Amino acid sequence: MQERLDALLTSARAELAAAADDAALEQWRVTHLGRRSVLTGLLRSVGSLPREERREAGQAANAARRELEEALEARQTELRRGADGAQVDVTMPGYPVRLGSLHPLTRTLREIRRVLAPLGFRAVSGPEVEWDRYNFELLNIPADHPARDMWDTFHIDDKARPGELLLRTHTSPVQARVMEQIRPPVRVIVPGKVYRYEDRDASHEAEFMQVEGLAIDKHITMADLRGTLTYFVRAMFGPDRELRIRASYFPFTEPSAEAEMSCHACNGDGCPVCGGTGWIEILGSGMVHPKVLADVGYDPDVYQGFAFGMGVERIAMLKYGVTDIRSFYRNDLRFLRQLR
Amino acid sequence: MRVPFEWLCELTGIEASVDDVATRLTNAGFEVGAIHRAGEHWDRIVVGEVVRIDPHPNADRLNLPTVNTGSEEVQVVCGAWNFEAGDRIAFAPAGARLWDPYADEPVLKELKPTRIRGVVSRGMLCSTKELGISDDHEGILVLDPDAPLGRPLAEALGGEVLEFELKANRPDALSVLGIAREAAALYGTPVRSPIPDDRAGEHGPSQPVQLQIDDPSLCARYSAALVHDVKVGESPAWIRDRLEQAGVRPISTIVDATNYVMLELGQPLHAFDWDTVRGGFIGVRTPRPGERLVTLDGQDRELTPETLCIVDAEGPVALAGVMGGLDTEVTDTTATVLLESATFDPVSIRRTAHRLNLRSEASRRFEKGLPPELTVLALRRCVQLIEEIGAGRGEFLTADAYPEPSDPTPVSLEFDRIERLMGVAYDRGEVRQALSSLEFGLDEDGDELRVTPPFWRRDMTAPADVVEEVARLVGYERIPDTLPTGQVMDLAPGEIDERDDEARDIMAGLGFAECVTYALTSEARMARLVPPDLLDAPPDSPLGDADAWAEVRETAMNDAGRSLTDRLLPLDREPLRLRNPLSMDENVLRLTGLGTMLETLRANRRHADRDLLLFDYQPSFLARDGDLPEEPNFLTAVIGERVSADRWNETVTVELPFVRGVVDELLSRSGVPAEATSHDDLQHPTFASGASAAVAYRGRLLAAYGEVDAEVAEAFDLDERSWALLVDMPAVREASAGPPRFSAWSEYPSALRDLAIVVDGDVTQADVSDAIVRAGRPLLQSARLFDEYRGEQIPPGKRSLAYALSYAAPDRTLTDKQADRAHNRVVRALQHRLGAELRG
CATH class of the missing domain: 3.50.40.10 (Phenylalanyl-trna Synthetase, Chain B, domain 3)
Structure with a gap:
């Protein structure tokens, strides 16, 4: 028995030394340790030996098996190290993974939607080419009103209806569109592209994204507006954010409020991000003007509510530390990959 | 509007600091955009007197004033002529800091002694712009003759100016008195009106008017x-x-x-x-x-x-x-x-x-x-x-x-209206105090308050206007945080389709970077999508710019055989034009985003040699008579010539099937399975013929893809083969079968058979795979193409296609014989129907 085992070990070791790749090692394992191998046969035959030899033969065969298993493992490790004995360099870069990316504005818009969805806000969209009526008149901005100067407007050259078609200057026309079609309660947000006749620079774009919010019901108050905005800035910029609002003017809200949050970069101490003031202007808002409600057929003595609007690029610039609004529209892959 | 702080103080008697006043006015809705502090940087600038003016020996347009600074006489070189000897002026010696009048952005510069046309200038006579007082740079500032000689200019001329960013609703605030009224109300001080009382005893006009x-x-x-x-x-x-x-x-x-x-x-x-x-x-x-x-x-x-x-x-x-x-x-x-x-x-x-x-x-x-x-x-x-x-x-x-005198109309509201709107209580005393501090007349009848605004407040027309006055005077800090309660709303019209999000996710998963591009574009940029040799006056030729699009439309009309006119690339349409474009480079709304995306591809090509996979998912604008334009969300993707393969420096060259893979994945994940669509040669001048395809579902075009025509690529300055994919996502939605349906598969082992055949060049892969599927029923589970070959080993004009077929029965393990029988039926069908020959 022991002789046969010795012979077996000698030839198995020689074959193992010659095995140079994973396939050869597997072949070797099947031959010498597999179910049909000589060693397995010997182990099986131990039972048929005379009782006094069984114990010794069994131990010898098992020892041989362990020895072969260890030799296999050692050989595997050896092969992995390569011919010159060097280890695999684990600092080598991974093979290229071709995964694309979503635009930072898409990601920011989704985050805004996700944050506001639990408060019951549904996301709706509306046309980018709009009638003057929706963009201005139904928002309490009649023709020739000086408030029109707040929005520099691109007009569509339309011979059939001169002056009526324009590129919407804000997402607010969708407020009127929604309210015209359904009765309160209303709770929507409106993300989308808007247009201003304005020269571009690091902080101005002629095309940019806005998100509008609108909540109308019988008992929605300015305190609800403030609470919603506080919830929003904390969800977007961290639980330590403080909100403050101050009086402002928009033709379609009364009272109106400008909202600022404590700077997320310096926590309100003052830094370049907030211009040293500790506060960052983040959106405009207010209680929907009774005239706007009446014009879409809501009774302003029964229904009331709030609206707010913000620039998506501004939120994204704050979130990602982007300093030039035009970067969002240059679509440089280096920018898109950084912010993916 | 700019309001000198001392003027504001004169009309109010306020003694608070300028910063405090600015903050309180801002919070009350009168936003102070900036506080200009004239004199802040005037540490070395003094009141000087021009002693004499000598001519400059070398320059007719310059002169040499000598200035008495109170302590010495200094000669400088000056280019302005609006002063005389004896005038008091603002004198900046070398070392003083001045605003650079020629810089685009306000910037302070230190003044240094300089030699101008051969004469040394040891200081400067300042304009108001250099001092930061105004934008006026015509001539230097001549001071009052009483200005104290040699004293710092700040003492003679300093002071803060509040710059307000005023809103359209308060014409009364476009005045120092209007701002003073607000400030006085906020500080609880009376307004000191500068308006004199009417003169008693003035009688009759001196002359008839x-x-x-x-x-x-x-x-x-x-x-x-x-x-x-x-x-x-x-x-x-x-x-x-x-x-x-x-x-x-x-x-x-x-x-x-x-x-x-x-x-x-x-x-x-x-x-x-x-x-x-x-x-x-x-x-x-x-x-x-x-x-x-x-x-x-x-x-x-x-x-x-x-x-x-x-x-x-x-x-x-x-x-x-x-x-x-x-x-x-x-x-x-x-x-x-x-x-x-x-x-x-x-x-x-x-x-x-x-x-x-x-x-x-x-x-x-x-x-x-x-x-x-x-x-x-x-x-x-x-x-x-x-x-x-x-x-x-x-x-x-x-x-x-004054033909039709009119009085301000009073506004009535219930006291509790304020709390109802604001969500917080205000006591009646506070309300009275706030409104009367703004000079509103008050008249109470039980719970009702009648408010008569002063004549300058014609913006007060509704109860909400009055509520705002109370709220902002008391301060918005009063308002607490609550969250809206109440019912959930109905489904809203125009609700955003989650599938738009999915389409973006799918494209990102397929390796594409999402772009957000401008909707405004130029006709020339769109006209470049037609190979210049098809046009008499291409957009980049000297004649081409003005009417580039008219030219394209004419070609589109005359060349209808080449399907220039689908809505995915509607070259026959008139785009919506702006009446007031910012520039001719963005004077129309796009009919297609492809031109812009090819430019984006080109811009990125400058810094990358591979993996240029970009997509854009924004509307195009298709005009409709008498209505708003249609704004379909078209997906536009562009691809550069090479993409990474599976090792560090390996790339594969993009070919048509690469793009097809993207199309099939996008469509099938959007509910339109690849086998339900048909792909035919795309005859479109923007795409290379023979390397582009149109995807249709029941006769409706869903997508177009292929290699960009070489001339078009050149017009966009692309230096390699480029590929494009356009998908009409609204059409895909309509074709969608909805969510995927489960279908059971055989639990028994499959029998695999490979098949390689040689067919004539005009037999398409679709013909072959259709024939395989039809003949293989019911046991054939799948047929996967794994090779295409043209070349020496088969006769010219023919090609070889190889498929891996899988057979299985729903209720038993197939025997080899049964599988062979099914497979032979497929082989015979290919031989008979398509004249295919089995390849060895």
């Missing part, structure tokens, strides 16, 4: 005052300083006085040389046909019928509220002045000022709507001021036309 308003809807009130013994000259320094600080250029006594009153009270005034006004008559009306007017700027203007004019007995003498006439201008020789103080229709003034591009401080105020009560008060103040500075003596009111 006849006034006539033709249409009271265009001019609600016209008041006039005569000033005699006029002395036109330089105003005293305190008036000039305040005007300068407020951003208005001092001109002469009478004009300065009218501007001063406009700034102080918000009422624009105009001064006529009364002796040039014909017939002792002033009328307000629209012009008669053919009437013209030479305005102050020297322009001879033809007056359109809607231009509101001031006329004398013979014709127009001014454009109402916009600009005076040259003939009636106040000059050095004027003896008698008629001061005009009127209330013009805001819309009329706005239209005229916009049309003539003559917007001024005056027209801005008229546009916002002024109260008629203000006209007579402004005249009183102006006459008093003129008398105070010794520029004449006048009457507080000579003539007044």
Whole structure:
């Protein structure tokens, strides 16, 4: 028995030394340790030996098996190290993974939607080419009103209806569109592209994204507006954010409020991000003007509510530390990959 | 609007710091955009006196003033000529810091001694722009003769100026008094009105002035005052300083006085040389046909019928509220002045000022709507001021036309309305206090409050307006945080489709970077999508720019055989044009995003040689008659020539099947399985023929993809083969079968058989795989193409296709024989139907 085992070990070791790749090692394992191998046969035959030899033969065969298993493992490790004995360099870069990316504005818009969805806000969209009526008149901005100067407007050259078609200057026309079609309660947000006749620079774009919010019901108050905005800035910029609002003017809200949050970069101490003031202007808002409600057929003595609007690029610039609004529209892959 | 802080303090008696006042006004809705601190950087600038002016030996346009700085005499080189020996000026010695008048952004620069055309200049005489007082860089600032020689300039001229960013609803706030009223209410101090009481005993006009308003809807009130013994000259320094600080250029006594009153009270005034006004008559009306007017700027203007004019007995003498006439201008020789103080229709003034591009401080105020009560008060103040500075003596009111007097309408509201809207309680005492501090009249009847606004607050029309006044005076800090409660709303119209998000996710998962591009584009950019050799005048040729699109449309119409006209690339359509584009590079709304995306591909190609996979998912704009345009969300993807393969530096060259893989994945994940679509050769000039395909579902085009035509690629300056994919996502939605459906598979092992056949070149892969699927039923589970071969080993004109087929039965393990039988049926079908030969 022991002789046969010795012979077996000698030839198995020689074959193992010659095995140079994973396939050869597997072949070797099947031959010498597999179910049909000589060693397995010997182990099986131990039972048929005379009782006094069984114990010794069994131990010898098992020892041989362990020895072969260890030799296999050692050989595997050896092969992995390569011919010159060097280890695999684990600092080598991974093979290229071709995964694309979503635009930072898409990601920011989704985050805004996700944050506001639990408060019951549904996301709706509306046309980018709009009638003057929706963009201005139904928002309490009649023709020739000086408030029109707040929005520099691109007009569509339309011979059939001169002056009526324009590129919407804000997402607010969708407020009127929604309210015209359904009765309160209303709770929507409106993300989308808007247009201003304005020269571009690091902080101005002629095309940019806005998100509008609108909540109308019988008992929605300015305190609800403030609470919603506080919830929003904390969800977007961290639980330590403080909100403050101050009086402002928009033709379609009364009272109106400008909202600022404590700077997320310096926590309100003052830094370049907030211009040293500790506060960052983040959106405009207010209680929907009774005239706007009446014009879409809501009774302003029964229904009331709030609206707010913000620039998506501004939120994204704050979130990602982007300093030039035009970067969002240059679509440089280096920018898109950084912010993916 | 710029308000000198000391002026504001004079009208309120406020003693708080400028920062505190700015913060409180900002919080109350009067946003202070900036606090200019004149003198902040004037640490070394002093009041100097010009001792003499010598000519520059080497330059006619320069001179050499010698300045007494109080401690020494210094010679400098100067390019301005608006001063004389003896004038007091602001002198900056070398080392002082000045605003650079030539920089785009405000920037302070340190002054250094320099040699200018051979003469050393050891300082500088400053303009107001260099001092940061105003934007005026014409000439240097000549100070009051009493300015203390040698003293720091800050003592003579310093002070803070608040710059307000005012809102459109408060015309009353376009005045120092208006801001003062707000500040006084916030600080609980009384307003010190600068308006003098009416003069007792003033009787009868010194001369008859006849006034006539033709249409009271265009001019609600016209008041006039005569000033005699006029002395036109330089105003005293305190008036000039305040005007300068407020951003208005001092001109002469009478004009300065009218501007001063406009700034102080918000009422624009105009001064006529009364002796040039014909017939002792002033009328307000629209012009008669053919009437013209030479305005102050020297322009001879033809007056359109809607231009509101001031006329004398013979014709127009001014454009109402916009600009005076040259003939009636106040000059050095004027003896008698008629001061005009009127209330013009805001819309009329706005239209005229916009049309003539003559917007001024005056027209801005008229546009916002002024109260008629203000006209007579402004005249009183102006006459008093003129008398105070010794520029004449006048009457507080000579003539007044006010055909339809109107009083402010009271607004009523219930006290609890405030809490209902704000969500927080205000006690009645607070409400009364807030409103009366703003000079509102109050009248209570139980729970109801009747509020009569002062005449200058015509913006008060609804209860919500009153609520806002209370809330902002008490302060928005009062408002707590609550969250809205109540019912959930119904499904909203126009709800955003989650599938738009999914489409973006799928494309990102397929390796594409999402772009957000401009909707505005140029016709030339879209015209570049047609190979230039098809056009007589391509967009980049000298003739091409103006009518590039007309040219494309004509070609599209004439060349209908090449399907130029699908809505995915609608080259036959007219794009929506802007009436007022920012530039010709973005004068239309895009019909397709492909042009912009090819430019984006090109821009990124400059810094990357592989993995240029980009997509854009934004609307195109297709005009519709009598309605808003259709704004379909088209997906536009572009791909560069090489993409990474599975090792570090390996790339594969993009070929048509690469793009097809993307299309199939996008469509099938959007509910349109690849096997339901048909792919045919795309005959479109933007794409290379033979390397592009159109994808249809039941005859409707869903997508187009392929290699960009080489000429088109060149027009976009692309230096390698480029690929594009356009998908009509709204059409895909309509074709979608909805969510995927589960179907059971066989639980028994599959039998695998490979198949390689040789077919004629005109037999398509689709023909072969259709035949396989049909003949393989019911046991065939799948047929996967794994090779295509053309070449030496098979006859010319033919090609070989190889498939891996898998057979299984739903209820048993197939025997080899059964699988062979099924497979042979497939082979025979291919041989008979398509003339295929089995390949060895």
